[in-house]
Amino acid sequence: xxxxxxxxxxxxxxxxxxxxxxxxxxxxxxxxxxxxxxxxxxxxxxxxxxxxxxxxxxxxxxxxxxxxxxxxxxxxxxxxxxxxxxxxxxxxxxxxxxxxxxxxxxxxxxxxxxxxxxxxxxxxxxxxxxxxxxxxxxxxxxxxxxxxxxxxxxxxxxxxxxxxxxxxxxxxxxxxxxxxxxxxxxxxxxxxxxxxxxxxxxxxxxxxxxxxxxxxxxxxxxxxxxxxxxxxxxxxxxxxxxxxxxxxxxxxxxxxxxxxxxxxxxxxxxxxxxxxxxxxxxxxxxxxxxxxxxxxxxxxxxxxxxxxxxxxxxxxxxxxxxxxxxxxxxxxxxxxxxxxxxxxxxxxxxxxxxxxxxxxxxxxxxxxxxxxxxxxxxxxxxxxxxxxxxxxxxxxxxxxxxxxxxxxxxxxxxxxxxxxxxxxxxxxxxxxxxxxxxxxxxxxxxxxxxxxxxxxxxxxxxxxxxxxxxxxxxxxxxxxx
Ligand code: CTP
Numbered sequence: 001x002x003x004x005x006x007x008x009x010x011x012x013x014x015x016x017x018x019x020x021x022x023x024x025x026x027x028x029x030x031x032x033x034x035x036x037x038x039x040x041x042x043x044x045x046x047x048x049x050x051x052x053x054x055x056x057x058x059x060x061x062x063x064x065x066x067x068x069x070x071x072x073x074x075x076x077x078x079x080x081x082x083x084x085x086x087x088x089x090x091x092x093x094x095x096x097x098x099x100x101x102x103x104x105x106x107x108x109x110x111x112x113x114x115x116x117x118x119x120x121x122x123x124x125x126x127x128x129x130x131x132x133x134x135x136x137x138x139x140x141x142x143x144x145x146x147x148x149x150x151x152x153x154x155x156x157x158x159x160x161x162x163x164x165x166x167x168x169x170x171x172x173x174x175x176x177x178x179x180x181x182x183x184x185x186x187x188x189x190x191x192x193x194x195x196x197x198x199x200x201x202x203x204x205x206x207x208x209x210x211x212x213x214x215x216x217x218x219x220x221x222x223x224x225x226x227x228x229x230x231x232x233x234x235x236x237x238x239x240x241x242x243x244x245x246x247x248x249x250x251x252x253x254x255x256x257x258x259x260x261x262x263x264x265x266x267x268x269x270x271x272x273x274x275x276x277x278x279x280x281x282x283x284x285x286x287x288x289x290x291x292x293x294x295x296x297x298x299x300x301x302x303x304x305x306x307x308x309x310x311x312x313x314x315x316x317x318x319x320x321x322x323x324x325x326x327x328x329x330x331x332x333x334x335x336x337x338x339x340x341x342x343x344x345x346x347x348x349x350x351x352x353x354x355x356x357x358x359x360x361x362x363x364x365x366x367x368x369x370x371x372x373x374x375x376x377x378x379x380x381x382x383x384x385x386x387x388x389x390x391x392x393x394x395x396x397x398x399x400x401x402x403x404x405x406x407x408x409x410x411x412x413x414x415x416x417x418x419x420x421x422x423x424x425x426x427x428x429x430x431x432x433x434x435x436x437x438x439x440x441x442x443x444x445x446x447x448x449x450x451x452x453x454x455x456x457x458x459x460x461x462x463x464x465x466x467x468x469x470x471x472x473x474x475x476x477x478x479x480x481x
Contacts, residue, residue, distance in 0.1 A: 085157075281364075360378075
């Protein structure tokens with residue numbers, strides 16, 4: 001039964017009652033008839049009981065087998081559909097909300113719906129439920145449905161709440177903090193962003209009381225779309241008060257959801273990645289085994305988190321990450337120049353394995369070997385230290401400067417010394433001894449060294465290291481904006 005519940009949550013989109021075998025179907029119908037419930041509600045009740053038996057904590061901690069397998073292969077979890085809770089208020093514009101449900105679902109969003117009592121005068125729960133694909137919620141206390149999810153869960157299980165139409169009455173209640181029905185109770189318990197699409201007669205919209213409520217709601221962090229100017233339902237009436245069109249509301253929903261899941265929105269992030277090639281002559285160069293996988297994964301994760309990312313990459317075989325401005329360079333000196341050009345940035349992450357030395361006088365022509373001649377001696381000079389240069393800048397120093405430490409012994413101790421010498425804020429230390437397979441490989445084991453201590457991270461894929469780092473630095477920026 002538990003498995004069934006998990007199947008429902010994660011896979012049952014494709015499993016319907018029709019697909020059950022005949023005997024099970026009959027039993028289900030019998031149970032439903034005995035309990036005076038629809039078959040669908042009966043299934044929900046059974047699943048609900050199973051969940052209660054398992055305990056909600058166990059349920060929250062459960063990872064479905066397919067997701068476990070992906071994690072063990074080091075693949076990131078597949079993103080779940082974002083959840084929108086649509087509250088339909090009681091106004092003539094409610095009929096447009098049925099189209100809004102369709103528009104939201106077209107965007108791959110999971111939609112739940114609450115109808116206020118007044119809304120039921122304009123659209124029926126049956127019509128809204130048919131488009132949503134599940135029953136709509138109407139009552140704060142719903143004795144008819146044993147599978148009542150409750151207002152707290154409805155509020156918690158939404159990434160965004162949309163109120164459309166938001167009537168003058170509903171907005172006044174929300175502004176006052178009332179919880180007199182399911183819609184207002186959910187809104188009072190909500191921690192997610194709320195988007196209001198007001199719709200009312202222009203005189204009601206212009207009324208001082210409404211404007212006071214709108215100002216209060218905006219100050220409380222509510223987002224608005226509309227109202228628009230245009231024809232009213234009442235014959236001959238025009239003005240400001242028409243509900244925004246469903247497409248306009250759906251566009252605003254997408255925008256707000258992107259912002260909600262984008263902790264680095266508005267931040268500029270600079271990343272270096274890969275090796276550098278230091279020429280000996282036009283055909284030969286000094287290089288190292290860096291693949292660029294870690295630095296590129298960090299740039300990609302930062303972009304996914306909404307940052308404006310510039311990646312300065314040495315010569316690598318990995319593709320440019322999507323949504324990232326990538327600058328290709330060869331040598332350490334070119335890399336430093338490109339980094340300085342990319343400033344200012346809020347965060348700079350130096351993942352490149354920069355060659356410490358270059359050949360003092362690289363030949364303009366290919367060095368030829370000739371019989372009886374001594375082998376050429378290469379004289380080396382030190383390259384600029386890019387990380388140290390940026391960390392010690394007097395102007396335009398990024399708020400957070402993060403380096404890597406590639407070590408083959410005394411990893412944490414050497415990394416601590418590097419943190420101090422280079423003047424950076426964090427160092428991600430890793431053991432690049434050949435037996436670890438980290439250099440050029442797909443996995444990494446990091447110790448995060450900061451001014452306050454050393455934190456070992458578990459062995460994981462380079463993508464997971466990237467996401468962990470981005471989450472950490474997003475938190476750090478939030479604490480010190
Ligand atoms: N780094 C840099 N410029 C250099 C050398 C290193 O920006 N010329 C950065 C690397 O990107 C990394 C950090 O400095 O973030 C440490 O690099 P690492 O190779 O571990 O150390 P080195 O400074 O080269 O010192 P050593 O080779 O002695 O360990």
